[in-house]
Amino acid sequence: MPPTPCRTCQEFTLAEAVANGERDWSKATDWRVLRKRHQETGEYLDQKAG
Numbered sequence: 001m002p003p004t005p006c007r008t009c010q011e012f013t014l015a016e017a018v019a020n021g022e023r024d025w026s027k028a029t030d031w032r033v034l035r036k037r038h039q040e041t042g043e044y045l046d047q048k049a050g
């Protein structure tokens with residue numbers, strides 16, 4: 001895991017926090033999975049599903 005989150009990581013983290021704020025647990029999980037996948041593969045936000 002990179003020591004400093006990139007901007008995409010931060011956007012995923014923010015989106016997850018917003019989803020949690022909306023009590024939309026499934027969406028929050030989606031964002032968390034997307035962030036993890038992004039960190040593993042270097043994918044970017046515009047490739048997110050949904």
Ligand SMILES: [Zn+2]
Pocket residue numbers: 005006007008009010038039
């Ligand atoms: Zn990142």
